[in-house]
Amino acid sequence: MNKKNWVLWIIGLISFFYITIEIWPQGNKKGAEMFSKVFSGENGLLNPEWGIMPSISSGLIESFQIAIIGTTFAGIFALIFGFLGSENISPKPVSIFCKLLMNAIRTIPEILMAIIFIVGVGPGAFAGILALGFHSIGTLSKLTAEIIESLDPKPMEAVLAVGGSRLSTFRYSAWPQILPEFLSILIYRLEINIRAASVLGMVGAGGIGKTLFFALMSRNWNNVGAIILGIIVVVTIVDFFSSRIRAKLI
Amino acid sequence: MKKYLSITIFFLIFSWALIETEVSLARFIKGLADIKFFLVEMWPPDFSEVSAVFPDFLISLKMAFFATLLGSIVAYPFAMLSAKTITKNIFLTTLFRLVLNVIRTIPDLLLAALCVALFGANPFAGAIALTFFSFGIITKLLYESLDSINEEPLRAISSVGGSWMSRIKYGASPIILPQFLSYCLYVFEINIRAAAIVGLVGAGGIGVWFNVNFDLGQYSKISSLLLVMFAIVTIVDYLSEKIRKKLMKT
Numbered sequence: 001m002n003k004k005n006w007v008l009w010i011i012g013l014i015s016f017f018y019i020t021i022e023i024w025p026q027g028n029k030k031g032a033e034m035f036s037k038v039f040s041g042e043n044g045l046l047n048p049e050w051g052i053m054p055s056i057s058s059g060l061i062e063s064f065q066i067a068i069i070g071t072t073f074a075g076i077f078a079l080i081f082g083f084l085g086s087e088n089i090s091p092k093p094v095s096i097f098c099k100l101l102m103n104a105i106r107t108i109p110e111i112l113m114a115i116i117f118i119v120g121v122g123p124g125a126f127a128g129i130l131a132l133g134f135h136s137i138g139t140l141s142k143l144t145a146e147i148i149e150s151l152d153p154k155p156m157e158a159v160l161a162v163g164g165s166r167l168s169t170f171r172y173s174a175w176p177q178i179l180p181e182f183l184s185i186l187i188y189r190l191e192i193n194i195r196a197a198s199v200l201g202m203v204g205a206g207g208i209g210k211t212l213f214f215a216l217m218s219r220n221w222n223n224v225g226a227i228i229l230g231i232i233v234v235v236t237i238v239d240f241f242s243s244r245i246r247a248k249l250i
Numbered sequence: 251m252k253k254y255l256s257i258t259i260f261f262l263i264f265s266w267a268l269i270e271t272e273v274s275l276a277r278f279i280k281g282l283a284d285i286k287f288f289l290v291e292m293w294p295p296d297f298s299e300v301s302a303v304f305p306d307f308l309i310s311l312k313m314a315f316f317a318t319l320l321g322s323i324v325a326y327p328f329a330m331l332s333a334k335t336i337t338k339n340i341f342l343t344t345l346f347r348l349v350l351n352v353i354r355t356i357p358d359l360l361l362a363a364l365c366v367a368l369f370g371a372n373p374f375a376g377a378i379a380l381t382f383f384s385f386g387i388i389t390k391l392l393y394e395s396l397d398s399i400n401e402e403p404l405r406a407i408s409s410v411g412g413s414w415m416s417r418i419k420y421g422a423s424p425i426i427l428p429q430f431l432s433y434c435l436y437v438f439e440i441n442i443r444a445a446a447i448v449g450l451v452g453a454g455g456i457g458v459w460f461n462v463n464f465d466l467g468q469y470s471k472i473s474s475l476l477l478v479m480f481a482i483v484t485i486v487d488y489l490s491e492k493i494r495k496k497l498m499k500t
């Protein structure tokens with residue numbers, strides 16, 4: 001490690017301690033007591049309430065549905081915006097405009113989008129789908145544009161050289177290059193969205209989040225524990241299948 | 251054949267989800283009027299309050315910084331313990347990976363809500379939640395890159411009797427450090443966005459003001475906050491990408 005790195009580390013640590021002092025909670029002296037109350041003990045997280053599993057599983061299924069529909073819709077639009085945003089295919093002003101628009105969409109957090117869509121379509125799963133869908137269009141389009149920009153031009157030239165039309169160039173050289181990578185980012189996005197879908201309900205956008213919100217508000221840690229367990233199981237299953245499918249794709 | 255089978259299975263799941271969640275284009279179009287009203291209310295953005303809430307923007311930034319630094323420092327040894335190339339103990343690495351997978355399944359907002367219950371509604375709760383979140387991501391990214399590093403230097407160290415510590419210090423660290431720093435910056439980008447929304451569940455930062463303004467119906471103030479957030483996120487992304495490109499060169 002050279003001298004410059006040491007200086008950076010020291011600056012980092014000093015600001016870290018400064019921030020710690022600044023945000024240290026004051027007047028909350030029951031920390032340790034709260035810990036044991038929330039985690040262990042008869043009413044703690046670690047003693048989940050099995051009785052509410054039926055209502056949890058219906059919430060989890062709804063979260064899964066929200067994630068899968070939101071991701072699919074976003075994928076369809078991301079293909080369109082990905083092509084419009086890629087510098088090598090669409091004209092420069094169009095691609096710059098598309099990229100700016102996508103960046104702007106990505107800045108609005110899913111949970112705020114959910115609140116906006118609840119205003120429009122009312123609380124429930126549909127608002128969650130729209131929120132996840134719109135937010136994912138932003139990220140997926142950016143990644144799709146990057147895939148298209150890194151296309152290998154040689155197979156396309158080959159098809160053109162033997163007299164292929166523009167359509168057949170796309171069908172036989174560009175599309176086979178795009179599809180596996182596109183599906184891979186889509187499935188990766190599903191992993192992210194299943195996590196998001198399980199908390200969207202906290203603002204009223206359907207799924208397990210609603211049950212979670214009520215359990216948290218009433219400080220019913222047994223129920224919270226059971227819900228967290230349910231979320232862990234579902235997300236783990238989705239992650240497992242997703243990583244297997246992605247490994248096969250690439 | 252297998253291709254058509256997977257497409258069919260996907261379509262069955264997708265249509266089942268569509269029917270269960272009552273997605274309808276008609277409802278969306280009907281809702282557009284309300285969303286339009288909302289968006290019209292948001293324009294023009296009212297910047298009068300921005301200077302008053304600017305300290306909370308800084309708090310969000312500080313939370314992100316705190317979480318990235320603490321999360322990455324803790325992540326480093328844990329990534330070493332989970333990497334198959336460093337720790338030659340299948341039982342140990344599998345165990346650590348399992349625990350890390352479970353930590354990563356919990357969504358950031360849920361972690362924030364739990365921390366609020368533990369530490370009270372303050373920025374400290376948000377910072378700790380983001381720390382856990384960053385820890386999970388950095389550890390995973392790091393052990394995955396450690397799994398694919400060149401093992402020969404490590405073998406050389408082991409063959410002259412080097413311990414686990416010296417394998418890390420002389421074998422892995424020099425190779426992995428630039429990548430580690432690049433992951434930290436990437437997670438900082440994620441944390442900047444997350445730090446803005448954990449306030450929605452009370453965990454401090456600018457998110458608190460989103461909530462307040464929603465409840466008061468001051469939508470033009472929300473759009474001004476979003477614009478400032480967009481500016482901050484863009485600047486941080488730009489700087490971080492520049493530094494990351496430099497790191498990858500060395």
